[in-house]
Amino acid sequence: MSTSVFKTEDEIVKKLLLVRNSLLEVEESHADLLHNIHPNYKYNALNFLRYLKLRTFDLTEIQSDLTALGISSLSHAERHVLANVENILYLLSAHIKVPFSGKYEFGRHPISYKESGDYLKKNTLRLFGEHLNKQGIMVTLPSQGADTVFLSELLEAGMNIARINCSHDSLEVWKAMVENLKKASRELNKPCSVYMDLAGPKIRTHKIFIKKKLKGVSETKVFVGDTILLVKKVKNFQAKDEFAAVVTCTIASVIDDAKEGEGILFDDGKIEGIIERKEQNVLKIKILNTNPKGSKLKTEKGINLPDTYLNLPSLTDEDISNLDFICAHADIVGFSFVRNAADVARLQEELQKRQRGDLGMVLKIENKEAFQNLPYLILKAMESPTIGIMTARGDLAVELGVERLSEVQEEIMWLCEAALIPNIWATQVLESLAKKGIASRAEVTDAAMSVRTECIMLNKGPYIVKALKTLNAILSLMEKHQSKKQGTLRSLNVATAFLGKIDKQD
Incomplete structure (x- = not known):
């Protein structure tokens, strides 16, 4: 004999009440983690803690039950955790006629689905620039990036963030890149932010x-x-x-x-x-x-050496020296080889010394330790006013293995969304196209997946302009079907054509 829906709903309410109460408890028990958070991220940090608590539960069975009832299954709860859980409880409790009193009234949570999206957008624009109307497209500049004509081609093709890798070239070349980029940007009226990556310790x-x-x-x-x-x-x-x-x-x-x-x-x-x-x-x-x-x-x-604890500073003497140039010329600094919260504190200290605590800061998650410490890294970074996370997928694949990468890049994306901070999808995006002029089917699928992040990074190559145009075309198509993790139901031409043809036959 099948279980009644009523009994199932009652059990769901009990389970969700347990989850909801734990979300409120984590706010109190870990309030010390929020003391130094920058005002820009006050709600972000609170929602982030709630999400971390939510993910300590195994909710797979209850998700299926909620889906069967036509109610939110919590699979898109990242940005508005408490609101999502309490709104489900309001709806279910009303249906089974059991009173429920949430922390906020139904539909009046300060971090609701809509408001949380606004927070994420605001934080994204603060980091990448107000000129961003859709996604950020970051391009690594080669040495020829000091050429104004080449930079103009990149801007025309859709680049809105230029990346300078401090592992290569020199201060003189970087200066020429920045000056010529600004010149081309003004002439074309196409704003473009400057992102500079610290080299970090390079073991070769x-x-x-x-x-x-x-x-x-x-x-x-x-x-x-x-x-x-x-x-x-x-x-x-x-x-x-x-x-x-x-x-x-x-x-x-x-x-x-x-x-x-x-x-x-x-x-x-x-x-x-x-x-x-x-x-x-x-x-x-x-x-x-x-x-x-x-x-x-x-x-x-x-x-x-993925299993080895390396006694190396994340900020090298060369990095610290290069920070003078970066603070004077860049909009964003990328932190390579970051591993723990103490590393983040060190960079924050160096930026403050140069009166550039406001400089955009992106933490590059490229090793096993950084991924394992990601919640600590995000909360520490939230003491700064403008932050983001880069998923350095090439290095992570080496450190964690290609099998684990598929899961890890998703987890990083979820954690960034829960923290309402931008995530950069980096490494080997359309790499064959940029280097050889022809994209593989797997690369196109990968590029389509990147629409769920706030920024995509392309590496240099002789066909980089072609790769840029292709990426823009892919994103323009995919943004109609996908918003973060959520598929969007626009009308499909294949469905309209099929039913239109059938209707004519009838």
Whole structure:
């Protein structure tokens, strides 16, 4: 015999009351976390705490029940958590004739669905610029970005945020980029914000040596099962075992931090290994995964140690020096290699020293520790007036694995929406199109997914203008079907055409 709807509704109300009461309790028990929040984010932080509490419950079964009743299933509750839960309780309680008294009257929550959308839009415009009428499209400028004609082409194609990567070029080149961008922007009457990424500590392969005579090479092929040695210095080095290569790295201290059994990856994960043995100044690494025909281990390629706690400053001396230029010329600073709230506090302190506490600040989530600490990072960042989060998907895929990335990029998006702050969808968006002139089907699907964020970042490439135009076309189509996580039901031509044809036949 089937369970009655009435009984199901009664059980749902009891479950939701438990959830709702816990949302109110978290406000009181963790009120200390909200003391230093900037006024711009007062409601954001409160809603963010409520969302974090909401996600400690497993609501999958109750969601199905709510959907069956034709009521909000909480699947779009990010921006207005308490309002969503209490409004469901008002509706269900009225139906089963059980009194319910919420913290606010029905439909009068200060963070409702509409108001929360306004908050998110306001915070997005504050970060990226009031000129933004839809989504932000950020483009990484190559060295030729100092050329006014090229910049004009990017602006005409839809770029409204220009990214300068401080890992490359020089102060002189950056200055030319900024000056020529402003000139082109004025001439075309197309406003464009300037975003500058701090380089952060870059752990890369430095020198590579092969065979026991230690002949230096720029690259060598390694295979699954090979042994390579990561060393601090090659001078006076004596190998006890056979090896495919001896490698030095740009930051030798990571050898001290690493432990046996931890993973290590080279060149964006193309080569994967495990630290089999650690000796003084040497890591013995067994290669676990490469291309079936072997992979080239090259100099100046990234090294990732996702399992290792690295005793490295997130802000390097070079970063701190570059902040002088950034504070004078940029609208937004991107914080690479941020890992914890203390890192955020350090950047905030440096900005305050330069009387630029108002500078837009974007935290780049690009390593395992940053993702695990994301709630702390967001709350600490909310002590500043203008913030956002970048999902650096390439680095995250290396750190967490490609399987986990699909879930993690969604979680970051949900947390940003709950905090009512803009999220930047970055790395490898339409990469084949930008580099080779032809987009893959998978890239087009990925670009379509990016419509759910407030900004999309494109990397440089010889066909970047074509990629920009394509991205704009994709976003123009998709924004009619999608608003954040929610699908929107505009009329479909395929449905109209089908029924129109059938009606004519009748």
